[in-house]
Amino acid sequence: MNFGWDLTTDYGYDTALHEIGHAIGFSHEHQNPNSGIQWDEPAVIGYFSGHPNYWPEEQIRYNILRKLNANETDGSGWDKNSIMHYQFPKGLIVKPEEYRDSPLIPESGLSPEDIVEALHFYPGLDKNLPELRPWESHRIRIGAGEQIDFEIKPKYSREYTIETFGEMDTVMVLFEEINGENVYYDGDDDSGTSLNAKITARLMRGRGYILRIRLYYSKQKGQGALMMW
Ligand SMILES: [Zn+2]
Incomplete structure (x- = not known):
């Protein structure tokens, strides 16, 4: 701008x-x-x-x-x-x-x-975020236009995949916490094509990340899930 x-x-x-x-x-x-x-x-x-x-x-x-x-x-x-x-x-x-x-x-x-x-x-960031751990499925309970945040604290430095499942249209953004600021790291917006969002990124042990999911649309509120592996 x-x-x-x-x-x-x-x-x-x-x-x-x-x-x-x-x-x-x-x-x-x-x-x-x-x-x-x-x-x-x-x-x-x-x-x-x-x-x-x-x-x-x-x-x-x-x-x-x-x-x-x-x-x-x-x-x-x-x-x-x-x-x-x-x-x-x-x-x-x-x-x-x-x-x-x-x-x-x-x-x-x-x-x-x-x-x-x-x-x-654009609600502010909650201090007590749920943690997203590998292989744990989280049900997404948000309405259209709402967002949900997770904290990720990787135990190993490696490539991770994070994906949403279900009949819903999501946008997903990953931030890295650097000196108290959340800096954009990666994002995926599949609106208009296949509905679910997916990020594959290398995350580092000892660093902190925030995953933000925004729901554009779902057939039914709460009908969706999130997993990282
Ligand atoms: Zn104007």
């Missing part, structure tokens, strides 16, 4: 947070189908096709006027202070009526709901 603007202003900082929001999977809040926003379409197209954006109409429709599909959202209500919400000058919004005569300017920084949603998708 390359920021081509001054990050020391409020606007520059908020815009950087907004773009990071896209990078971790967030869509535009002003396109929330539950917002109730009714646009003055010619006014929106007129405004964003001019200075400083000069967007073509197609881009304005994609970034602003198009409502997200309900299945791209989690059904949450309108959060007009979300970092994922644009600023709009007065006169672009027909409803709610208050924005005909006054601009809609989200508060600076992350909103409380932004933080809740980010932590929902």
Whole structure:
């Protein structure tokens, strides 16, 4: 990600947070189908096709006027202070009526709901992780969009294979603990092809690893297993 603007202003900082929001999977809040926003379409197209954006109409429709599909959202209500919400000058919004005569300017920084949603998708690392040992099968009891972490403390330095089993679509990432930080070591995302994730990697005795599994989809909650050998 390359920021081509001054990050020391409020606007520059908020815009950087907004773009990071896209990078971790967030869509535009002003396109929330539950917002109730009714646009003055010619006014929106007129405004964003001019200075400083000069967007073509197609881009304005994609970034602003198009409502997200309900299945791209989690059904949450309108959060007009979300970092994922644009600023709009007065006169672009027909409803709610208050924005005909006054601009809609989200508060600076992350909103409380932004933080809740980010932590929902990216929960912090639990201190007491279950340990994944060779030849032990672990049942995966998580729902779609949720993740589960395991600790791996290899007794021998050798190549290990870690694989998920069952009718589910998983992404699996292995981190090595280096100086208190979890550094990406290897990953496998088989979404779209064969459903289960598999990593084969050389792990070293005396080092610590974290395995993270995220479930995209399973036919039935809890229907899956994990094994290392
Ligand atoms: Zn955006």
